Amino acid sequence: MALNIVVLGCGTVGTSIADVLCQHRHNVTVIDQDSDKTQKVNERLDVRTLTGNASQSSVLFQAGVPSCDLCLAVTGSDEVNLIAASMAKAMGAGRTIARVYAPVYRDLSTFDYHRHFHVDRLLSLEHLSAMELAHGIRHGGTVAMESFARGKLEVDEFEISPNAAAVDKLIKELGLPTGIRIACVSREGQTTLALADEQLRVGDRVTLIGTAEAIEELKGMFQTGTTPRRDVVIAGGGETGYHLALALQHGRFGVVLMERDIERCEYLAAKLERTTVVNSDATYRDQLEEERVGTADVFVATTGDDEENIMACVTAREIGAKQILSIVSRPDYAEVVGKLGIDQAVSPREVVARQVLGLLHKGAVISRSSLGAGGLNVFEIEVREGAPITEHVLANVRLPAKCLIAVVVQEDFVRVPGADDRLHAGDTVIALIDDSAVAESLQMFSTNGS
Amino acid sequence: MKFADFINSDSIRAELAADDKDSVIREMAGALAAAGAVAEEELDSIVKAILRREELGSTGIGRGVAVPHTKHPSVDKLVGTVAVSVEGLDFESLDGEKVQLFFLLISPPDRPGDHLRALENISRQLRDDTFCRFLKQSKSTEDIWQLLVEADNNQFVS
Numbered sequence: 001m002a003l004n005i006v007v008l009g010c011g012t013v014g015t016s017i018a019d020v021l022c023q024h025r026h027n028v029t030v031i032d033q034d035s036d037k038t039q040k041v042n043e044r045l046d047v048r049t050l051t052g053n054a055s056q057s058s059v060l061f062q063a064g065v066p067s068c069d070l071c072l073a074v075t076g077s078d079e080v081n082l083i084a085a086s087m088a089k090a091m092g093a094g095r096t097i098a099r100v101y102a103p104v105y106r107d108l109s110t111f112d113y114h115r116h117f118h119v120d121r122l123l124s125l126e127h128l129s130a131m132e133l134a135h136g137i138r139h140g141g142t143v144a145m146e147s148f149a150r151g152k153l154e155v156d157e158f159e160i161s162p163n164a165a166a167v168d169k170l171i172k173e174l175g176l177p178t179g180i181r182i183a184c185v186s187r188e189g190q191t192t193l194a195l196a197d198e199q200l201r202v203g204d205r206v207t208l209i210g211t212a213e214a215i216e217e218l219k220g221m222f223q224t225g226t227t228p229r230r231d232v233v234i235a236g237g238g239e240t241g242y243h244l245a246l247a248l249q250h251g252r253f254g255v256v257l258m259e260r261d262i263e264r265c266e267y268l269a270a271k272l273e274r275t276t277v278v279n280s281d282a283t284y285r286d287q288l289e290e291e292r293v294g295t296a297d298v299f300v301a302t303t304g305d306d307e308e309n310i311m312a313c314v315t316a317r318e319i320g321a322k323q324i325l326s327i328v329s330r331p332d333y334a335e336v337v338g339k340l341g342i343d344q345a346v347s348p349r350e351v352v353a354r355q356v357l358g359l360l361h362k363g364a365v366i367s368r369s370s371l372g373a374g375g376l377n378v379f380e381i382e383v384r385e386g387a388p389i390t391e392h393v394l395a396n397v398r399l400p401a402k403c404l405i406a407v408v409v410q411e412d413f414v415r416v417p418g419a420d421d422r423l424h425a426g427d428t429v430i431a432l433i434d435d436s437a438v439a440e441s442l443q444m445f446s447t448n449g450s
Numbered sequence: 451m452k453f454a455d456f457i458n459s460d461s462i463r464a465e466l467a468a469d470d471k472d473s474v475i476r477e478m479a480g481a482l483a484a485a486g487a488v489a490e491e492e493l494d495s496i497v498k499a500i501l502r503r504e505e506l507g508s509t510g511i512g513r514g515v516a517v518p519h520t521k522h523p524s525v526d527k528l529v530g531t532v533a534v535s536v537e538g539l540d541f542e543s544l545d546g547e548k549v550q551l552f553f554l555l556i557s558p559p560d561r562p563g564d565h566l567r568a569l570e571n572i573s574r575q576l577r578d579d580t581f582c583r584f585l586k587q588s589k590s591t592e593d594i595w596q597l598l599v600e601a602d603n604n605q606f607v608s
Contacts (some may be wrong), residue, residue, distance in 0.1 A: 109503035109520045110569070112562045176493065270542075271505050410523045411559045413495070424560070 180210025191374025
């Protein structure tokens with residue numbers, strides 16, 4: 001079904017999102033202050049364009065915001081995006097997304113921007129890209145494991161090895177921390193939802209859902225023998241490089257961050273206690289050698305410049321780095337990066353486009369993916385105002401037996417719900433649902449038949 | 451909003467053992483857990499959240515005062531505590547001074563109004579130099595509690 005979507009700002013991000021939305025045959029209106037830009041987009045894409053200031057109500061009104069299904073504020077200014085998305089929501093837009101750069105806008109400790117401005121999602125391209133890179137690094141680019149809740153949650157599978165701490169224990173005896181849960185257990189080709197009284201045996205394959213850090217910490221409970229520490233060198237200490245170092249430094253990674261601006265280095269060093277921040281330029285071969293990129297397990301280029309990233313990656317590969325990842329923004333470069341020995345190229349625009357497409361579902365379901373061959377699915381579901389699931393604590397909600405609410409994400413926090421927990425509008429849940437119980441389970445999340 | 455509405459008197463500490471940012475936050479949150487004001491098993495997650503907020507910019511607001519805070523879904527109402535470091539410690543404050551006086555605050559994510567009123571109250575009361583000085587000189591938890599009650603009764607704010 002074609003949706004009405006208004007995109008505020010047609011820089012590189014806005015244009016590429018508009019392009020993707022057009023390909024999915026939605027009705028797109030694009031607004032920008034710069035008439036040259038709107039004209040260019042008009043020539044390239046089948047969209048309606050409007051020249052004007054996105055934070056002015058007259059402009060939003062003309063663009064049809066009051067009756068649109070989705071309004072995306074992706075101008076170059078965080079403040080304009082917040083104000084415009086907030087206005088769009090108040091004017092009647094179905095869903096609103098604002099792109100923000102500064103991390104403070106996504107923090108709610110002192111002030112809750114998201115709630116105050118009534119914006120459905122505050123997305124940071126740099127943060128999302130860093131989460132995508134971190135995911136690729138953790139899984140060595142080999143397993144296609146999913147991540148959920150904007151990269152906050154991961155799914156991973158382990159085979160229980162002999163002598164592991166979990167052998168012969170009941171799941172409830174494992175004492176798992178709050179941010180993680182065993183989703184299902186595969187034994188002799190049968191995959192079943194994990195119940196508290198399930199006893200784990202050698203050779204079982206357990207699937208964990210939780211924060212990447214929690215999974216990293218708990219690996220050892222299922223597998224004996226320590227996973228060796230992996231050395232990661234990150235080139236470029238911008239917002240993406242910073243978020244990536246932050247995500248990796250707590251796991252089994254030794255992280256070196258190369259940044260050429262000395263002031264930025266000092267800032268990063270103060271904030272990243274477990275990362276080695278070095279003042280050097282990754283575009284020079286001798287400096288890469290000096291930071292021992294040749295013996296590194298992973299090299300990641302996250303500078304703001306595609307050409308620099310690609311050159312640094314090619315050099316890193318040549319001097320011996322094992323896994324190479326890079327931020328590559330230009331879509332036309334995507335074709336060649338594989339040939340140059342780059343294992344994974346992350347495009348910030350594609351990352352954000354995927355997030356946006358995920359939000360186009362009209363119902364409560366954000367994403368659905370199947371978990372191996374056992375007929376189990378992982379659903380990411382938004383809890384909406386008035387959904388039956390919010391009426392009682394979980395113990396008293398009529399969910400089918402083959403539906404397990406594995407994890408609840410509330411704001412920035414991840415928890416495994418207990419029987420006494422009650423879901424609230426605004427929460428996101430990760431649920432495991434058997435094929436046979438999908439329709440009945442989703443009924444509990446539906447509002448007014450949608 | 452008054453201090454008595456959210457400060458947990460059992461977790462007030464007049465002599466912090468901690469000597470750096472991490473440990474002072476851990477010690478204060480630990481005191482709240484020991485008093486039963488926050489769940490013991492949530493302690494790590496709470497401390498992490500407070501430290502994450504500090505990364506965005508120190509909550510050391512100058513004049514020897516810091517107000518580390520976060521929101522956390524494990525609490526169902528606003529809860530806070532006060533502590534004094536006799537020696538003072540480096541908290542990356544705005545004015546570079548050591549911090550002696552700490553107000554730590556944890557509130558539920560779905561009550562942003564209460565949270566802001568509490569921060570407002572702390573911020574307003576701490577503008578009074580006499581109140582700050584008396585708090586920093588307090589020798590016991592009882593002294594601190596007494597000062598907070600007096601502040602609630604508008605005995606400091608002019």
